[in-house]
Amino acid sequence: MAVKNIFEAVVGFNEPGIAQLVQKELDSGTNLDEVLNEGLIGAMDEVGRRFSEGELFVPEMLMAAQTMKAGLKILKPLLAEGTTESKGTVVIGTVKGDLHDIGKNLVAMMMEGAGFNVVDLGVDVETDAFIKAAQENKAKVIALSALLTTTMPAMEKTVKAVQEAGMPVATIVGGAPVTQAFADQIGANGYSDDAPGAVELARKLIAA
Ligand code: B12
Known part of the structure; x- marks a missing residue:
């Protein structure tokens, strides 16, 4: 095979x-x-x-x-092949302290393919940078990736900062060590264990 x-x-x-x-x-x-x-x-x-x-x-x-x-x-x-009509903007990045980007890139590619405008901030992204990019681009979703248990707290920090800023944007989280229970615990709006699931989540959250 x-x-x-x-x-x-x-x-x-x-x-x-x-x-x-x-x-x-x-x-x-x-x-x-x-x-x-x-x-x-x-x-x-x-x-x-x-x-x-x-x-x-x-x-x-x-x-x-x-x-x-x-x-x-x-x-x-x-x-990335798909519809050309934009479904809204998703800001994506790997959180502060974390350099893993393969899964994040896959999610970004599939989001593009599903018609979202994707603003990819790369790796090792500060909370403030997520917030600034979401505001500037009028994003509907912030997608956070983490591959290290030691960088998962940076997800919580960003999710909380978004909530405190009262922004009309949904947060979704993922990456190998992340779970639905963790997402619930930090108050994220969604979690998926793979890229197609991330696209589904973004669709649902934007429609909601
Ligand atoms: C490749 C790799 C590296 C590469 C990264 C290169 C790159 N450009 O990404 C390098 C060599 C740089 C690296 C470095 C390190 N790594 Co590393 N790495 C890996 C490895 C082998 C694969 C990760 C990967 O790409 N997987 C494939 C992708 C497609 O999967 P994924 O990222 O999980 O993404 C999928 C889903 O999770 C989801 N998803 C991902 N993001 C998002 C976001 C959202 C919003 C949603 C909804 C879904 C979603 O969709 C994706 C597609 O289906 C993993 C092992 C593993 N199995 O995860 C270790 C691993 C993550 N690394 C590990 C470690 C320890 C390190 C180092 C600390 C090692 C060291 N001593 O220096 C450093 C840390 C550097 C840093 N500060 O980030 C550990 C983490 C342990 C832990 N519990 O925290 C792992 C698990 C290896 C292990 N078994 O011990 N690493």
Whole structure:
């Protein structure tokens, strides 16, 4: 099965070869979700597992991330393809102290594909920057990503600041360590464990 080759390429840091493998797989008719979930995302889970077990270290984790990103580049036009009518603006970023951006980028791509105007603030984003960007762009949703348990408190800080500012904007949160219970606890308006779910949430919150 060739999706396995994509998985192996990420786990094996084959950055030069990944684009061709992903393209070949799509050309052969394999569905986009399978390439993404079983190939690319599945491989990052495996890399995380090997890191936890001490089999891999930060430089390898970074090489895998770069390989994943090179593969994602091929999928981007397909993920972002969709309606042209704007559904409203979403400000997105990875919270202060956190440099992980692959999941955040995926959410941004799918939001664009679903017709949202996306303002991506990048990684290590201060609370004030989220608030300023949301005000300037009249955003309807602020989407916060965190991959570290140590940066989850920065989500709470931003959600609370948005509430205190009395802004007409919904906050949604996600990232591997985040849960629905955590989202409820910090008063966020929504949580999803994947990018398609993030799009659904944004749609619902904007319609509400
Ligand atoms: C790649 C990676 C890195 C790369 C990041 C490169 C990059 N540009 O992103 C590098 C090497 C830089 C890195 C560094 C570190 N990392 Co790291 N990293 C990972 C790894 C292997 C994969 C993350 C990833 O990209 N997953 C794939 C994406 C697609 O998944 P995702 O981000 O979860 O996103 C999905 C959903 O969560 C959701 N989602 C994401 N964001 C949002 C937002 C919203 C609003 C919604 C609704 C949904 C949503 O949708 C996405 C798509 O489905 C994880 C392991 C893992 N399994 O998570 C460790 C991991 C997150 N890292 C970890 C650690 C410890 C670190 C370091 C502290 C290591 C060190 N000693 O220096 C540093 C921290 C640096 C920093 N300050 O941020 C730990 C965190 C442990 C913890 N409990 O906090 C993990 C879990 C590894 C492990 N098993 O121990 N890392």
